[in-house]
Amino acid sequence: MDPDERSRHASSFGAAAVAYAEHRPDYAQAAVRWALELAPGLRVLDLGAGTGKLTGALVALGADVTAVEPDPGMLAELRRALPDVRGLAGSAEAIPLSDGAVDAVVAGNAMHWFDMAVAGPEISRVLAPGGVLAGLWNLLDDRVAWVAGLAKVAGSAAVGPRDTPDSWRAVTAGLHLPKNGGAACFGAPEQAEFAHGQRRTAGSLVETLATRAGVLVMPEGEREAALGRIRAFLAGRPETADGEFILPMLTGVLRLRRL
Template identity: 60%
Template sequence: MSGSPTFDDVDPETLARRASSFGGQAAAYARERPDYPDDAVLWALGPVRERAPLRVLDLGAGTGKLTGVLLRHVADVVAVEPDAAMLAQLRDRLPGVRALPGTAEEIPLADGAVDAILVGQAMHWFDLDRALPEMARVLAPGGVLAGLWNLDDDRVPWVSGLKRVAASTVSFRRWRPAAAFLPGPHFGAGERAEFAHGQRRTAESMAATIATHSHVLTLPETERAELLARVLDYLRATPETAGGEFELPITTVVVRAPRG
């Protein structure tokens, strides 16, 4: 694994601004963003699932979307999140979880403290040149690192149309989930798998979900309102989404790699 950032053609200032944009909408993020399928999480943990006790770190945990799924399968879960507002949401939703402030570049755990690190929808924000050795440090020998990403399935025509409508002049979506998982001094070769997922939405809740995306959060207010109005118009006029509640098809991409 090497190289950062994992977005193509993105200047560091824009990347930093977008990475820090979520805290102001932490409650909406907790309410509107999807969780992760159980089979994706279990596959991510596969190389270490027989360890007892199994110790797992949810890194860049946000409001706890992945943490909550992990708790269905693992008793010993610690969450680390840099944004105070996001961390507060996680603590409110999951009060029994050990939840710590920290970053992927400075993880507040001891050497070899966990058997697995899972990262939901966040690894593309990390400074991987610093984060990879730090993640390797807190992993026990033979531990596993896995990144999970929920992607709207734009092979479905109406989803592809929505993606076009929801684009902005500052959109960038050309990040590469597997780019962080190239063999290197800290981690071995990555494996990739995809899992079907979905989320029940309405036109209004779908627009609210899109409003939590970083490229929308960082728009000027007038442009943001215009974009969300276009989204609502599209969803209310599209047969698959105009009748009330609908299923948003999602593909969850998981890439895992062993500690070197």
């Protein structure tokens, strides 16, 4: 994806901020604990925090959280949902915090939007020595047959290269890591995956997939056609045709430590 296309995708979420807050999943608590080795009072920056899906999990586990988000619509939803959290306008490339201000930096389904040539030194600057940088992604568990079928029908706009376990492992192994530079660098990355799930109906799963960037930037006719194919697939599967079901997921974590 070229820089202009990436920017168009990354900036698409604000128009769907309310739907994003309602339909996107949270993160497996075991994944959050592993990512940060959480201790009460740990100073954590949720970078590219969106509507606060990961922020809320961090608060529930006792972290002292600052959330930074560039999109005004997404930030407004975060502030509405989590009024006691410090929510700031800013970006990974321009973090509005002082040097060494946090013990950990996390990004939930966001690190792939960062320009790491700029964001890497910024993250290093605000992260205390020995601190952790962790990216978390919610993945569709395509080891389950109907989920694999859904991924195929949905196409790459709705289920992209970071949305299933095998492709996530490959894409995140080194692509989004900060480059060594300035006064700091990072140690070797670690990856781990944790079982997760989201209670959905066929309708709400379609709404969830409709908040993916690739779908949001589609021309209206193409978007409706794509969502129609997904509806038809879900209506034809016994696992999803009627009532509620659990969407099988994993939360994947990429973790590394500031030296």
